[in-house]
């Protein structure tokens with residue numbers, strides 16, 4: 001399978017896939033008696049779109065939570081950009097250049113769209129509280145620089161018109177887009193998307209797919225995404241990890257995975273939600 | 274045509290993020306400042322200073338402080354009275370220990386001392402949230418008042434257990450002690466209010482403010498964008514404490530002159546300032562002023578109207594005050610958590626579009 005071939009190739013559409021960005025080694029995660037992840041290993045290559053699929057409860061979200069530091073696995077190792085990663089707190093993971101969205105939208109409901117996206121820049125904003133108090137000078141300059149970066153993302157995701165709208169007033173599909181904007185504002189090296197298209201209508205799904213592909217090709221951002229819709233996964237991803245009951249049952253290109261008998265039995269054969 | 278946004282476009286990001294993006298608002302703000310600094314000092318008398326203006330200004334500072342913590346960062350505190358007492362006692366100890374240093378410096382330092390103390394009481398906030406945190410700040414309130422009563426060092430071993438503010442001058446003008454003129458009290462408080470409001474506004478419009486609001490709205494999401502929850506919460510406690518400490522120091526040194534801690538900084542103070550923040554609007558600097566104005570003015574108004582005008586007994590007017598204040602708090606909590614500030618915003622939004630609402 002192609003996950004053994006370690007990177008450095010150019011895809012048919014001309015994107016560069018590089019070396020290994022992140023490697024999960026024998027990850028086991030238990031909640032009391034429940035084994036959410038059982039001895040899972042896979043890697044994410046620089047510049048690729050990596051999908052994680054599997055039925056509900058398979059452990060996909062748990063996997064992302066391990067990567068972003070919410071869950072600490074009982075066994076196994078995370079190797080990030082060549083070196084083993086100690087167990088980090090989620091905010092420390094963010095400072096390493098890993099951003100994410102959540103399965104259930106996690107926006108700041110009391111703030112406007114613009115402020116939400118601006119929060120995505122917090123890892124880049126370093127002026128201390130005393131400069132902030134004075135504002136004129138350092139703090140103001142930093143605010144403007146970051147505002148400019150954020151406006152680019154806002155244009156990119158076509159949410160200019162709702163810039164000043166309180167997030168709580170937005171419909172579901174737009175909220176998902178704003179959450180993506182906030183994650184992109186951090187200019188991450190690795191972007192984790194937990195079911196970015198769940199609950200969307202066809203049109204919204206198409207928009208979102210387009211944005212994900214554009215992010216990957218224009219910014220070169222490495223993306224790991226969880227998705228239910230097989231069609232979407234086939235279109236979007238370079239390689240797919242298939243999970244079931246906390247185990248990895250398949251790994252490879254969409255075509256390889258589609259033809260894997262175990263995967264067909266466990267996942268494609270059964271109807272899901 | 275009174276209030277117009279049309280033709281008033283922001284053409285740059287700094288313009289777009291100013292405090293008052295609409296020109297009309299900006300002019301009104303300068304006008305208020307001009308009246309406050311250049312007109313009122315010449316007309317203010319003892320009654321207006323002591324009954325209305327000075328308490329309004331001091332409570333505004335305290336409300337800004339609590340609003341940073343509760344309104345912006347989402348950490349409910351019932352310790353405001355006790356924290357104000359820290360500011361008052363720090364100011365007293367500094368004034369008596371270093372009489373040669375300006376009292377203005379002492380008031381600022383009292384804010385600093387309070388910031389440190391409040392940060393200490395904020396440490397549990399990393400582990401406990403909401404109701405339980407409120408209870409722990411309530412414990413701080415009772416502990417602090419008890420401590421200032423029990424440890425004679427704090428009141429310099431005076432027989433009465435009270436602390437009194439010695440006379441101090443700024444630029445030759447008496448600002449503390451019984452001989453202080455009304456306008457001088459007013460001016461000192463006005464200077465500190467302006468100072469605190471500008472600092473608060475600056476912090477809340479930039480990255481620090483966004484960190485606080487992120488923690489308030491969803492702490493898990495805040496962590497994922499790189500906010501260290503401990504640092505964000507503790508900085509809110511510290512900044513809040515700084516303002517509340519300044520308010521306490523002014524309350525003691527400039528406003529009352531002599532205090533007994535249980536009476537001046539009891540649990541009622543904590544609730545009073547919390548109600549100001551709720552009525553004025555959580556997460557709004559303007560709301561802090563509105564809430565303070567409302568709860569300072571309401572009893573004065575009721576007293577003048579009902580007792581002075583209609584000849585009601587004083588206690589009846591006071592009960593009416595409690596009923597009105599209590600009712601409003603319930604209404605605001607249920608219907609409009611953003612308080613008077615939000616009502617004001619909605620009214621402005623309507624006005625902007627008037628007379629063509631569509």
Ligand SMILES: Nc1ncnc2c1ncn2[C@@H]1O[C@H](COP(=O)(O)OP(=O)(O)O)[C@@H](O)[C@H]1O
Pocket residue numbers: 031034035036054055056057058059060061062063
């Ligand atoms: N915080 C948690 N505490 C206990 N069990 C959990 C927790 N998070 C996930 N699980 C369990 O781990 C398993 C995998 O869940 P999850 O990763 O959310 O699946 P998926 O995202 O693939 O639908 C489920 O059985 C779930 O109940």
Ligand SMILES: [Mg+2]
Pocket residue numbers: 060061062103
């Ligand atoms: Mg999930």
